[in-house]
Amino acid sequence: MASTTAPANSVPSNQSKGKPALLSIRNVAKTFGRNIVLRNVSLEIAEGEFLTILGESGSGKTTLLRIIAGFETATSGELWMGAERLDRQPPYRRRVNTVFQNYALFPHLTVEENVGYGLRVSKRPESEITQRVAEALDKVKMTAHAKKKPSKISGGQQQRIALARALVNRPQLLLLDEPLSALDANLRRQMQVELKSLQREVGIAFVFVTHDQEEAMVMSDRIALLRSGELEQVATPREIYGHPATAYVAQFIGHTNLLKGEIRSRVVQCGALSWPTSLPDGPILFSLRPEHIRLTSGAALPGAVRLRGPVLHQAFHGATELIRVECADGLVLVVRTAGGASPKENVELEFSPADAIPVRESTERN
Amino acid sequence: MFSRGYKTAVTVPPLAWVAVFLLVPYLLMFCYSFWSVSPSTQTIVHSWNLDNYKELLQKAVYWQTLLRSMWIAARVMLFSLLLGYPLAYFLSFYAGKRKDLLYQMVIIPLWVSYLVRAYAWKTILGSDGVLNTLLQYVHLTNQPLDFLLYSPFAVVLTLTHIYTPFTILPIYAALEHIPRNLVEASHDLGATPAQTFWKIIFPLSIPGVVAGATFAFVLSLGDFLAPLLLGGPSGIMISNIVVSLFGAAYNWPLGAAISLGMLVIVVSLLLFSERLEKKWSFS
Numbered sequence: 001m002a003s004t005t006a007p008a009n010s011v012p013s014n015q016s017k018g019k020p021a022l023l024s025i026r027n028v029a030k031t032f033g034r035n036i037v038l039r040n041v042s043l044e045i046a047e048g049e050f051l052t053i054l055g056e057s058g059s060g061k062t063t064l065l066r067i068i069a070g071f072e073t074a075t076s077g078e079l080w081m082g083a084e085r086l087d088r089q090p091p092y093r094r095r096v097n098t099v100f101q102n103y104a105l106f107p108h109l110t111v112e113e114n115v116g117y118g119l120r121v122s123k124r125p126e127s128e129i130t131q132r133v134a135e136a137l138d139k140v141k142m143t144a145h146a147k148k149k150p151s152k153i154s155g156g157q158q159q160r161i162a163l164a165r166a167l168v169n170r171p172q173l174l175l176l177d178e179p180l181s182a183l184d185a186n187l188r189r190q191m192q193v194e195l196k197s198l199q200r201e202v203g204i205a206f207v208f209v210t211h212d213q214e215e216a217m218v219m220s221d222r223i224a225l226l227r228s229g230e231l232e233q234v235a236t237p238r239e240i241y242g243h244p245a246t247a248y249v250a251q252f253i254g255h256t257n258l259l260k261g262e263i264r265s266r267v268v269q270c271g272a273l274s275w276p277t278s279l280p281d282g283p284i285l286f287s288l289r290p291e292h293i294r295l296t297s298g299a300a301l302p303g304a305v306r307l308r309g310p311v312l313h314q315a316f317h318g319a320t321e322l323i324r325v326e327c328a329d330g331l332v333l334v335v336r337t338a339g340g341a342s343p344k345e346n347v348e349l350e351f352s353p354a355d356a357i358p359v360r361e362s363t364e365r366n
Numbered sequence: 367m368f369s370r371g372y373k374t375a376v377t378v379p380p381l382a383w384v385a386v387f388l389l390v391p392y393l394l395m396f397c398y399s400f401w402s403v404s405p406s407t408q409t410i411v412h413s414w415n416l417d418n419y420k421e422l423l424q425k426a427v428y429w430q431t432l433l434r435s436m437w438i439a440a441r442v443m444l445f446s447l448l449l450g451y452p453l454a455y456f457l458s459f460y461a462g463k464r465k466d467l468l469y470q471m472v473i474i475p476l477w478v479s480y481l482v483r484a485y486a487w488k489t490i491l492g493s494d495g496v497l498n499t500l501l502q503y504v505h506l507t508n509q510p511l512d513f514l515l516y517s518p519f520a521v522v523l524t525l526t527h528i529y530t531p532f533t534i535l536p537i538y539a540a541l542e543h544i545p546r547n548l549v550e551a552s553h554d555l556g557a558t559p560a561q562t563f564w565k566i567i568f569p570l571s572i573p574g575v576v577a578g579a580t581f582a583f584v585l586s587l588g589d590f591l592a593p594l595l596l597g598g599p600s601g602i603m604i605s606n607i608v609v610s611l612f613g614a615a616y617n618w619p620l621g622a623a624i625s626l627g628m629l630v631i632v633v634s635l636l637l638f639s640e641r642l643e644k645k646w647s648f649s
Contacts, residue, residue: 071550091553104551107648108569118555121565151648169555 022047022205023068023086023173028077030063030229037063038229041077045173045207050199052208052216054252055226061209064226065175068207069098081172097166098175102182103158105150111161112137112146118169136168139198156187163195167202176208180215192218213253217241225249232362248362250287255322257293257333259286259356268353271329275305275353285359290322290336292355296348304350307333311343325349392629398622410618418623428607428624435603438518439586442525443533446582447575449526450533454574455567457534458541472534480528484595487524491515491596516598524592529585533578540574541567572646580639584632604628 021044030038038060045051055061066072068079070091079086086094097118105114113120116133124132137143140160145153150161159179166174180188180195196219199206210216216223217237225232225240233245244250247258261270261284268277268284296306309327320336325347327333333349341347400414422428453472461468475483490496493510501507513519544567552562590605597603604624611621 069550069554071553091550092556092558096554098551098554100547100551102545102547104545104547106548106551106566108646117552117557117565121552121555121557121561149648165555 020047021045022081024080025064025068026078026080028064028067028074028079030060030067030072031075036229038067038074041226041229041231043224043231043234045205048203048205050196050206050208050219050221052210052220052223053226054210054213054216054223056211056252058228059226060229061211061226062177065098065177065207065209068173069096069175070094095172096175097169097171097173098177099159099162099166099179101177101179103150103162103179105158105161105165107150109149110146111142111148111150111153114150114161115165115168117165122169132168136164139167140164155182156191159183159191163198167198167204171204173205173207176206178210179208181210181212188215195219217253223253225252227252227362243357244287244359246360246362247285247287250357250359255290255334255336257288257290258359259288259331260284261286268356271331272327273305273307273331275303277353279358285361286356287359288333288351288356290334291320293333293335293349293351295335295337295341296350301350301352304352306348306350307331308346308348311341311345311347314341314343323347395622395625398619399626401619403617403619408616418620419627421620422623422627428604431602431607432604432627434518435587435605438521438525438601438603439583441522442529442586443579443582445522445526446530446533447579450530450578451537451575454534454537454541457538469538472531472538476531480591483528484524484592487520487527488515488596491520491523515596516601518597518601520596520598521592521601521603524596525586525589528592529582532581532585536577536581537571537574540571540577544570569646570648573643576639576642576646580635584635587632588628 023045025041025043025045028038028041029036041060041064053061053064063072067074067087070087070089074087077087081095086096106117109117112133115136116129119129119132133146134143137146140163142157142160142164145157145161150158153161159182162179176195180191183191192215195206208216208219220237222234222236223240224234227248233240233249235243235245240249241253244253244256250256250258259270259273261268261273263269263277263279263281263284265281266277266279268275268279268286270286307327309325311323312326312332313324315322319338321339321341323335323337323341325333325335327349335349398410399418400416402411402413402415402417403409404411457465457468457472488495491514492498493512493515495515497514498507498510501511502509548566548570549562552566553559557565587603588605590603590609593601593603593606594609597606605628608621608624608628611617611624
């Protein structure tokens with residue numbers, strides 16, 4: 001179990017459940033001068049898992065990745081890989097490889113020489129290098145381009161070479177720093193699928209950094225959401241979407257409505273709305289996803305909260321539409337519908353109280 | 367974007383300048399090299415022949431001096447690279463906050479007159495100069511070392527001092543041009559700092575090395591002040607011969623022939639180094 005190596009003060013959700021921990025990040029903090037970039041980050045990465053570090057620009061996600069790779073040293077905290085203290089090793093001794101944001105292919109070497117670089121510097125026999133490079137190029141379908149210089153191949157192809165160059169060394173952990181951000185939307189979606197299936201195939205743990213929540217949802221086994229240098233929530237995509245821990249998480253991942261209210265004697269009072277609850281008394285904040293609010297048609301569902309108001313705005317999203325409805329007390333709700341409501345029209349809405357997920361208020365930082 | 371008149375106004379003057387002060391003199395020199403000096407009247411005879419070039423090939427003193435000049439220039443080039451590369455490397459990769467200051471310190475010597483720097487070496491290397499006085503004071507030697515001044519050694523030393531900044535700057539520029547994530551990628555793939563230097567950094571800095579080496583070699587090859595001031599009889603270089611042919615010896619045609627020969631050497635070198643630079647630059 002992972003918990004045997006976990007430090008006492010790490011949060012349980014940060015641990016990799018079931019599988020043994022490959023890398024454990026313990027209370028890592030990083031400051032650049034007066035600028036605090038990471039504070040007390042603890043996280044465990046399991047063998048073979050696809051973990052995404054998700055965050056806005058400036059959240060510290062790239063710094064965390066660079067600390068794992070060894071390009072930055074943490075101001076405090078430790079990195080452990082099994083029984084080995086990783087953060088005391090120089091980057092060239094870590095069994096961790098990186099796919100860089102702009103690929104960082106060596107411009108003076110051919111595709112083949114780029115891929116073979118890691119094996120060559122570690123003085124593997126030439127026959128083994130040739131064979132493993134050929135395999136790696138085959139895996140990313142780039143065999144035909146082996147003799148070309150990186151400047152002669154496209155961005156998507158460079159991406160594959162960067163991947164092959166890292167994977168050919170059979171690292172225990174692969175770090176990917178926004179590797180898809182330079183690609184156009186179509187290629188990007190295609191690469192997301194390819195990358196995910198490649199990861200399953202090779203079984204190496206991936207730590208993937210991105211600011212794109214959709215990308216994170218599509219690819220990850222777990223998402224670690226970083227905000228201003230602190231982990232906001234670590235969970236599976238389903239869990240993080242269905243049960244966001246904080247208002248920030250709820251807003252960052254998908255669309256949501258935040259309802260602020262008060263609980264008094266087992267009843268939620270939220271503006272003009274009220275519904276019974278089993279939660280304790282006190283102020284409360286709910287996240288209510290747009291798809292959990294329905295346009296009422298005829299008879300109400302039992303126990304549903306009902307409300308009505310005019311449609312302010314309508315945005316077409318293909319299969320669904322998002323409409324903004326102004327309800328009583330100036331409360332504006334975003335509702336996902338299959339169409340059928342037009343602006344200025346008065347609509348009747350309902351939602352089930354069970355879909356209103358209580359979340360923590362996100363504290364201000366920095 | 368710009369009017370035709372404006373384009374003409376900005377491009378014609380510099381082109382005219384180059385034509386009048388560069389191309390025309392070269393053309394004149396080219397003509398002179400096929401003329402000769404009449405032995406009886408000591409005037410230049412405008413009759414076309416190849417005598418000057420024949421003399422160059424036949425008389426040992428000319429091509430020996432040319433070879434010596436190239437040997438001096440080659441040594442200057444080598445020492446400038448050996449001194450300049452580590453400094454440029456340090457500046458680019460490790461100087462940190464002191465980078466700008468150190469960079470200025472490389473530039474500043476270029477503001478000091480060439481003559482002042484050459485004379486400075488004279489006072490250092492002379493028989494009662496700073497170095498000899500010091501060596502005798504600490505009893506390492508009991509009489510002045512006379513190979514220090516008026517020797518090829520003094521010329522190589524002075525030219526190396528003068529032209530090293532010219533090698534540092536292009537090497538520094540090439541090193542600054544190397545994306546730092548390539549260095550990180552190399553380390554990430556398991557290469558030690560030494561392997562990273564030889565496999566990534568050095569190959570990518572070759573255009574700068576070639577440019578710097580070319581500067582040092584070409585500038586030294588054509589130098590005549592350092593050999594004049596510090597070279598002595600054994601340190602004479604080809605340009606000194608040209609100077610005397612255009613001066614006291616009054617044989618402009620032969621001087622022009624030597625100059626053209628050097629021009630051919632230098633231009634071929636420049637073309638060669640340009641090809642090398644192109645071959646080693648990637649973008």
